Amino acid sequence: MTTLKQTEQVVMLAILRKQPDAYGVSIYEELETRLTKAVPMATIYATLETLEKKGFIKSKMGEATAERGGRAKMFFEITGKGQSTLHASINALDRLRAGTKLAGAMA
Template sequence: MKEKFLGEFEQMVMLAILKLNDNAYGVSIRDMLIEAIDRDVSVGALYTTLERLEKKGLLTSSQGEAIAERGGRAKKFYAVTGQGKQALNRAKNALDTLWQGVQLSKLARYA
């Protein structure tokens, strides 16, 4: 069976996690996405995506220490698995192949 491709938002979430490295938790991921795409990212959409990617085995999560600043709650940190990195690589390769030969100047009239 062929692997399913990642959706655009799934790719963005996973790339943000890779960039954040050991500091990838909900708020930091959301902040990076908002800065990168210049639009709001709902908390619900983000956490739904994180849960889905974790169920697919593309992410893992771990609990940090509970801290007083968070009302005694712990942060949940995320990391991309080897399988997740492979899925990202497949998606990148597919997009690179599709973009080959596309002339952006011809797309300007649609902007």
């Protein structure tokens, strides 16, 4: 089984939430909102590159837009392999934490 780092998991979850509009800034904004902290754009783009090299996500170039000075956005989506790996990784974490109670944790 391939395991995912926490950063890979959260970026993939953000992609799922933002599809079909998952691109760098929308992923950043989703993570900032959901995690209540900013994840550096460099970290997001490095993670996207790693995930694509592993075959867990794929990218496609969108249309150039005037509001972006004629530049196009790069959109991301999770592959079947990525979905299976994310599912397995989250399930493994759930099994590990099942029945545990963190000292001092709020319910």
